[in-house]
Amino acid sequence: MKSINNELSVHSGPILISGPCSAETEEQLITTSIQLAETKKADVLRAGIWKPRTKPGSFEGVGAEGLKWLAEAKKETGLKTAVEVANVKHVYSALKHNVDILWLGARTTVNPFAVQEIADALEGVDITVLLKNPVNPDIDLWEGGIERILKAGVKNVGAIHRGFSKYGESNFRNPPQWQIPIELKQRFPELTLICDPSHICGKRDTLLEISQEAIDLNFDGLMIESHITPDKAWSDAKQQITPFELKKLIEQIVIRESKLPKKGKDTELDNLRQKINILDSELIEILSQRMKTTDLIGEYKKQNRIKILQSNRWEEIVEKSVIEGQSKGLTKDFIVKFLSDIHLESITRQNNIMNSNKWLDKILVKR
Structure with missing residues (x-):
């Protein structure tokens, strides 16, 4: 494994992956990507093409058609693209449309059989793969998923921390339990670690707080959902912000020194x-x-x-x-x-x- 910071970031500072929770229409996706590019903050355009929902009947994504829109957005803006894949069919479709980054969602990482099938499909492919933590707070399951992808010969592997499910009331949609991603980083010192404040918070008003905490904990970047009209989003409306609001949020984050002064100097x-x-x-x-x-x-x-x-x-x-x-x-x-x-x-x-x-x-x- 190697650190993939340089693979993802085109500017100094933390990696920023952003875009709508779901690709809804071609116009919505491309307009969002153009506005993101104008902020000069985003490195990667993300969009949900296939949406694994908790219950049937809700919007489950536009499917492979959305990959064409994503390719057009990439052509229009120059942004790298990222999509979530949950099975082998998704992998082949994404590769066919030259998607730059694949990520495995929390519901996929929790299933070693699904991860292994995806790993087998990626054997010998030169692509960046990110794994979100499993829904439940099981660091060994997260580590196992990473190892399966690495054993397939994928060198550009990173992790996304999106918080963990918890029964009962909480201030978060998925409480962060920071000690788990910190321990994962200790097990994989070179691992690129991205924080997903959108899924941790579940609402807009605490995105800055979690983003700042992640950067203070030396995370390599952020994945924050953005949408041209968040309140009208077809999925997860409450946790999305506009590209303009995203720019303001990123500009408020304080970047502190990652290296300590030499011993005896302070x-x-x-x-x-x-x-x-x-x-x-x-x-x-x-x-x-x-x-x-x-x-x-x-x-x-x-x-x-x-x-x-x-x-x-x-x-x-x-x-x-x-x-x-x-x-x-x-x-x-x-x-x-x-x-x-x-x-x-x-x-x-x-x-x-x-x-x-x-x-x-x-x-x-x-x-």
């Missing part, structure tokens, strides 16, 4: 990092002491035949900690996530204690 930063190291060590020591106390509680529960999970006690801890944490500048979400991980580890440790020598406990009971 004393203030070195001092702050040293402080973080000390605090981290203290945190680990405190967590170690907490787990030792958890083990003692597990022994007590075992001896006195008390159930491991005490829901009322857990609720009390969370409620108290949230109030205390918020008073000290911590968010509720962070506190709950942090405590949940500690709670799960505590339960695991207590379960190991409670169920050790189980056969011996049965003998003692019979006596």
